[in-house]
Amino acid sequence: xxxxxxxxxxxxxxxxxxxxxxxxxxxxxxxxxxxxxxxxxxxxxxxxxxxxxxxxxxxxxxxxxxxxxxxxxxxxxxxxxxxxxxxxxxxxxxxxxxxxxxxxxxxxxxxxxxxxxxxxxxxxxxxxxxxxxxxxxxxxxxxxxxxxxxxxxxxxxxxxxxxxxxxxxxxxxxxxxxxxxxxxxxxxxxxxxxxxxxxxxxxxxxxxxxxxxxxxxxxxxxxxxxxxxxxxxxxxxxxxxxxxxxxxxxxxxx
Numbered sequence: 001x002x003x004x005x006x007x008x009x010x011x012x013x014x015x016x017x018x019x020x021x022x023x024x025x026x027x028x029x030x031x032x033x034x035x036x037x038x039x040x041x042x043x044x045x046x047x048x049x050x051x052x053x054x055x056x057x058x059x060x061x062x063x064x065x066x067x068x069x070x071x072x073x074x075x076x077x078x079x080x081x082x083x084x085x086x087x088x089x090x091x092x093x094x095x096x097x098x099x100x101x102x103x104x105x106x107x108x109x110x111x112x113x114x115x116x117x118x119x120x121x122x123x124x125x126x127x128x129x130x131x132x133x134x135x136x137x138x139x140x141x142x143x144x145x146x147x148x149x150x151x152x153x154x155x156x157x158x159x160x161x162x163x164x165x166x167x168x169x170x171x172x173x174x175x176x177x178x179x180x181x182x183x184x185x186x187x188x189x190x191x192x193x194x195x196x197x198x199x200x201x202x203x204x205x206x207x208x209x210x211x212x213x214x215x216x217x218x219x220x221x222x223x224x225x226x227x228x229x230x231x232x233x234x235x236x237x238x239x240x241x242x243x244x245x246x247x248x249x250x251x252x253x254x
Contacts, residue, residue, distance in 0.1 A: 001017065001018065002018075002019070003020060003023075003040075005022045006020045006022065007024070007026070009028040009030070010028075011028035012028060012029070012030040013030070013032070014030075014031075015032060015034035015036070017034050017035060018035075018036050019036075019037045019038060020038045021038060021040035021042065021058075022040045022041070023040055024038055025042075026044045027045050027046040027063075030044045030046060030047070030048045030049075031048075031050065032044070032048075033052040033054075035053035035054075036050055036051070036052065037055050039055075041058050042057075042058070042060050042061070043061045043062070043063075043064070044063055045062065045063035045065075045094070046063065047075065047094045048063030048077075048078050050062070050080045051080060051082035051083070051084070051106065052082040053082055054081075054084050056080075056086045057085075057087045057090075058088050059088050059089040060086045060087070060090045060091070060092075062078055062080060062090075062091075062092045063077075063078040063093075063094050064091070064093055065094065066093045066094065066096050066117065066119075066136070068136060071096050074096070076096060076101055076102075076118075077094055077095060077100065077102070078092050078093065078094040078102045079101060079102065079103045080092070081103075081107070081108065082106040082107070083106055083107045084104060084106060084109075085108070085110065087109075087110060087111050088112045089112055090113065090114050090115070091116070093118045095118050096118050096136075098119055099118075099121075099137070100119075101119070102116060102117075102118055102120050102121075103120070103121050104126075105122055105126065107124055108122060108124065108128075109126075109127045111127075111148075112130045112131070113130055113131045114129070114132045114133070114134075115133045115134060116128075116138075117135050117136045117154075119137045120134050120136065120139070120140075121139045121140070123144070124142045126142065126144050126145070128146050129147050129148035130149065131148055131150075132146050132147075132149070132150050132152070133151045133152065134152050135154035135155075136154045136155075137155045138153075139156075140157075141157075141158060141159050141161075141162075142160050142161075143160055143161045143198065144162050144163070144164075145163045145164070145194070146158070147164055147167065148167070149167050150164060150166060151169055153170060153172075153251075156172065156174075157245070159174055159175045159177065159242075159245050160177070161176055161191055161194055161195060161198065162178050162180065163178075163179050163180070163191045163194060165179070165182075168183060168185045169183070170185055171185075172185075172252050173249045173251050174254055175187075175246060176238075176241055177208050177212075178191060184254075186254055187212065190208060190212065192205060195208070200238075204238055207233065207234070207238070207239060208239070211229045211239055214229050215242075222253065226243055226246055226247065229243060230243065
């Protein structure tokens, strides 16, 4: 299960059934749970925590120090959740004292050359296409999909079930359930296909669409649009999440 050319620190903790490919390096203070497959030439630096049944492909680097000049060598962590696939040459830095950890959820797909910087939080079932680059402190909620070659500014938030078109640039928060496209990045409708695939009812999708009509497609500014949503609509859980997301935005929404 462990290739003879792999270098594994005796202080690393690997479940008995973990597979490790040739020329992989696993440093001290690394934990890998059962069923996980680690390919060739992978580096798991100290502080990496890998869940169950994950697959890590050739050349991936997880748990290295942040690319942050304020980092002072403190002990921090980098988590990868259960059943997540990490493709070739993905890089994931560990956290800083600000958050203490970088976290990738379960059932995610991180495609080739994507980068997750320090203190990011990536929710469950997120897809990052090739060469997506997350700056520090980015927060991506569950079921979001980000197209290829997209940079995300530090501290940006991306809402659940949203879809960001490839080749764009994300410098403000992307609200949940929407399509984001064009240059500069802006609201391009609902992620209706994704919502239907994930079991949202027609009534719920219609309510989300009406909320964003008030916020984006009226003559109101954002605060006025949110006020109209509160006053006029039934506050379903999805509508409440839209309200909370927008009102909690520090960078402003696209």
